[in-house]
Amino acid sequence: MKNKTIKVDYLARVEGEGGLYVKVKNGVVTDAKFNIFEPPRFFEAFLQGRRFTEAPDITARICGICPVAYQMSSTHAMEQICGVKVDGQLRELRRLLYCGEWIESHVLHIYMLHLPDFLGYEDSIAMAKDHPDAVKKALKLKKIGNDIMIVLGGREIHPINVRVGGFYKVPAKKDLQALIDPLKWALDASVETVELVSTLSFPDLERDYEFVSLQHPDEYPLCEGNIVSSKGFDVEPIDYLKHVEEIHVEHSTSLQGKVIERDDYLTGPMARYHHNYNRLPKIARDTAKKAGLDKTCKNPFKSIIVRAVETVFACHEALRIIKNYEPPDEPYIEVTPKAGIGHGASEAPRGLLYHRYEIDDSGIIKKARIIPPTSQNQKAVEKDLKQFVEQNLDMPNDELTWKCEQTVRNYDPCISCSCHFLKLRIDRE
Amino acid sequence: MPAAPVVIIGQGNEFRGDDGAGPEVIRRLKTRGVDRDNRVAVITGPLDVVGIINEWQNTALTIFIDAVLAQGPPGKIHTFHPLISPIPEAMGTLLSTHDTPPFTKALELGQAIDRLPHELVVYCIEGQNLTHKIGLTAEVDQAVDRIVDMISETIRQFLSGTSQ
Numbered sequence: 001m002k003n004k005t006i007k008v009d010y011l012a013r014v015e016g017e018g019g020l021y022v023k024v025k026n027g028v029v030t031d032a033k034f035n036i037f038e039p040p041r042f043f044e045a046f047l048q049g050r051r052f053t054e055a056p057d058i059t060a061r062i063c064g065i066c067p068v069a070y071q072m073s074s075t076h077a078m079e080q081i082c083g084v085k086v087d088g089q090l091r092e093l094r095r096l097l098y099c100g101e102w103i104e105s106h107v108l109h110i111y112m113l114h115l116p117d118f119l120g121y122e123d124s125i126a127m128a129k130d131h132p133d134a135v136k137k138a139l140k141l142k143k144i145g146n147d148i149m150i151v152l153g154g155r156e157i158h159p160i161n162v163r164v165g166g167f168y169k170v171p172a173k174k175d176l177q178a179l180i181d182p183l184k185w186a187l188d189a190s191v192e193t194v195e196l197v198s199t200l201s202f203p204d205l206e207r208d209y210e211f212v213s214l215q216h217p218d219e220y221p222l223c224e225g226n227i228v229s230s231k232g233f234d235v236e237p238i239d240y241l242k243h244v245e246e247i248h249v250e251h252s253t254s255l256q257g258k259v260i261e262r263d264d265y266l267t268g269p270m271a272r273y274h275h276n277y278n279r280l281p282k283i284a285r286d287t288a289k290k291a292g293l294d295k296t297c298k299n300p301f302k303s304i305i306v307r308a309v310e311t312v313f314a315c316h317e318a319l320r321i322i323k324n325y326e327p328p329d330e331p332y333i334e335v336t337p338k339a340g341i342g343h344g345a346s347e348a349p350r351g352l353l354y355h356r357y358e359i360d361d362s363g364i365i366k367k368a369r370i371i372p373p374t375s376q377n378q379k380a381v382e383k384d385l386k387q388f389v390e391q392n393l394d395m396p397n398d399e400l401t402w403k404c405e406q407t408v409r410n411y412d413p414c415i416s417c418s419c420h421f422l423k424l425r426i427d428r429e
Numbered sequence: 430m431p432a433a434p435v436v437i438i439g440q441g442n443e444f445r446g447d448d449g450a451g452p453e454v455i456r457r458l459k460t461r462g463v464d465r466d467n468r469v470a471v472i473t474g475p476l477d478v479v480g481i482i483n484e485w486q487n488t489a490l491t492i493f494i495d496a497v498l499a500q501g502p503p504g505k506i507h508t509f510h511p512l513i514s515p516i517p518e519a520m521g522t523l524l525s526t527h528d529t530p531p532f533t534k535a536l537e538l539g540q541a542i543d544r545l546p547h548e549l550v551v552y553c554i555e556g557q558n559l560t561h562k563i564g565l566t567a568e569v570d571q572a573v574d575r576i577v578d579m580i581s582e583t584i585r586q587f588l589s590g591t592s593q
Binding site for chain 2 (some may be wrong): 064108112124125128129132135136138139142143146156157
């Protein structure tokens, strides 16, 4: 069939509201759109005039799935402005909290949102009837991520224990040690998850992505490191905006990220894995190897395997931190505001989250800018859609439409995060 | 973390007017000291599907409270035992201010994987105002008190048959 239109008004199994549209004319894809129509959420405007200490709690409200990412990017930006470096056990606790978020978010996506695509089910409830053990394992795994969030963050959604400079309260050693046995089980279960998803059948799609993620010399990155591109730049967060820009397109209430000197780029598990393979613990590398993954994965449908490998990492890292934990003398470092501009970048489960703030010498936020991962991935999603449809023009329409939806879900998009932007102009007389 | 035999979940958003009825029930139950008995856990929502299942699995009794807009007068209380007889369809779709109510999905998924409480009681309170505000309308506020009384009595009776 030379002409066809593929249209999904409301994408299922994604966070937020979006659709997709692909038009084929004479056997060529002439249009591929990832439509985002969720209303803008004005968070950058909310932040103006608020104290620098409020940014972690305000921005955490952007997302119920990745609030820790918002807390970490904002606290690092504020600490950079104020000349504070959080280190030692407080830094470790931040990584532990982030591991909790990765576990719960990755497991939710792997089992409940993405796996039904591969196994041919409408949703996880239909899948659960035939694969109850997989779903039970998912619930148990996810709960362990949630438990880390509760112990360290105070609650599992929108944690309330993070502050600029550290935490309001740090856990006792015994509180964290109670997580050791569940995490040992989770580590085994996450290895089994990699084994499970590696047996799936993957559509044939590879692209020469520009991978963009944090890279750290000593560790698989969560909160710190340079932002590196597989096709060029390697910069500290302060210079990120010299290389990427956000553009507005008519069909999206989210700005779309692009590399200034080139075009689309990809953030998220595949990018992190590409840039940081050697920093994964041995158990994660071995599991990846057994699953047939090379050091780079260019098939976006296989992101489910990479996500599972990162879950192995998160469980292993959480265990490492807990086993070495000694409560710090103080739960936070006192941070005195000073005027300046700061940048924070951390790795949300679905990709790089960049924050930039300008505050005055009394700590009032004058400007805020947030670039979430799903904004940055939109153009890559559209290019995936275009290439996939072009490669599969003879596929029956129903199947092609399903696969196009799956192409979007490969990214674990968080649409509500992405449509945050606002250009605010106030005319005063 | 082993489940307590009795779990009470107050679902809702305290910043959305009467949708805060569930969390308010939990707050008042805590004031009465219901959770001082280690056989009772009280949970303030909102919980997602997975969260609900994780909380109610392995419990002897789960009590779930949420606000609804089901065209009844504000403050009207609907009581259901969904493991005995299904919640009416119209009510089932209204158990959340979201498009996909986590409770009904949790019930469906819990049934599919055999992760349900032994006994499940659902109290729905008819709300009136779900706009962005803190605080309940007077009728809903009174209904919350009635539900707190009912739950306190239910728990008292339930635990009197359970050894500590």
